[in-house]
Amino acid sequence: MTDTLSPSPGLARVANDLTRDLMRPNPAIYWLDLIATAAVTYASLWVAATAHSLAGALIAGAVCVLALYRGVSFIHELTHQRRDELPGFHFGWNLLIGIPFLTPSLLYEGVHMLHHAKDRYGTVRDPEYMPLAHLPLSSLLGFIFIALLAPVGVILRFAVLAPVGFLVPPARRFAVAKASAMTINPQFSRDDFDRAAKAPWLAQEIACWLWSWTVIGLTLAGLIPLRAVVTGVAIYSVFAFVNQLRTAVAHYWENEGGRMSFEGQFLDSVNVPPPAVLPYLWAPVGLRYHALHHLLPRMPYHNLGAAHARMVAHVSPDSPYRQVEERELVPALAKLARKTL
Numbered sequence: 001m002t003d004t005l006s007p008s009p010g011l012a013r014v015a016n017d018l019t020r021d022l023m024r025p026n027p028a029i030y031w032l033d034l035i036a037t038a039a040v041t042y043a044s045l046w047v048a049a050t051a052h053s054l055a056g057a058l059i060a061g062a063v064c065v066l067a068l069y070r071g072v073s074f075i076h077e078l079t080h081q082r083r084d085e086l087p088g089f090h091f092g093w094n095l096l097i098g099i100p101f102l103t104p105s106l107l108y109e110g111v112h113m114l115h116h117a118k119d120r121y122g123t124v125r126d127p128e129y130m131p132l133a134h135l136p137l138s139s140l141l142g143f144i145f146i147a148l149l150a151p152v153g154v155i156l157r158f159a160v161l162a163p164v165g166f167l168v169p170p171a172r173r174f175a176v177a178k179a180s181a182m183t184i185n186p187q188f189s190r191d192d193f194d195r196a197a198k199a200p201w202l203a204q205e206i207a208c209w210l211w212s213w214t215v216i217g218l219t220l221a222g223l224i225p226l227r228a229v230v231t232g233v234a235i236y237s238v239f240a241f242v243n244q245l246r247t248a249v250a251h252y253w254e255n256e257g258g259r260m261s262f263e264g265q266f267l268d269s270v271n272v273p274p275p276a277v278l279p280y281l282w283a284p285v286g287l288r289y290h291a292l293h294h295l296l297p298r299m300p301y302h303n304l305g306a307a308h309a310r311m312v313a314h315v316s317p318d319s320p321y322r323q324v325e326e327r328e329l330v331p332a333l334a335k336l337a338r339k340t341l
Contacts, residue, residue: 025300104204122255150240249332
């Protein structure tokens, strides 16, 4: 084998050359996956909220957490795949997952791509980066456990801030700048206020506002059992926690604010490839190949496994490409935790 991959401008070029035929998304795979995932999510949520036994409720709840996690993870694909290559998929995802669970695509579109920008990655202008490896362990733990409050955050955003913002301009400006993005960098603020005034954003925001008020109203009226709402909130909280654990091992978080090269961004990112099996659950929809995704941002999730296999077959075992691999979630978390001590 020849190793043509190194931390040089040729890294991304070689990856693109090897996988050029894998770049086009398959709409049938996306739609079948989304519909099946949504069906499992709603069915398991119903069982969890109505089961007569605690064991049955817990098992169904666990299934729902994983299904919801997979469903919400498609929001990542929405930001990278062109609408004309996946007709109707953005609308369908918002209808099936985004709006019912108060996580519309407006929270990610227009934000996530900044994380891939060459002049932003790892800096204070990156919405999805913190130098966790250089912060104390308490900061890492806070970063992980704050995710349990995610249900409170989305309810406040759409049931309270949305209607207030339409009446009070300063509140609207705050809602867009500081409460309309799935970020991990507290210093980041959105400044695309023109996007927030356009129909796609407004339609999603108003739909989430009206849906949240409808659920609250029907619950207060006794038409939706309180147990069902509490179950849904608990499932959302656990899903957000699992996602935060995954996020904690998506990068090595070594950068302290300086501008990084494209290859440096790759080497700061993580793959958790086979033979590990559990990443199919805790890093779904291609997220287990996060480092490869930073090399090939437009690669559809269903082809990342094949792309990774080609890369591994092409490079030597000591290639830089193989340096970004971790065995599993717990070992990767332990490695990050040791850096904080």
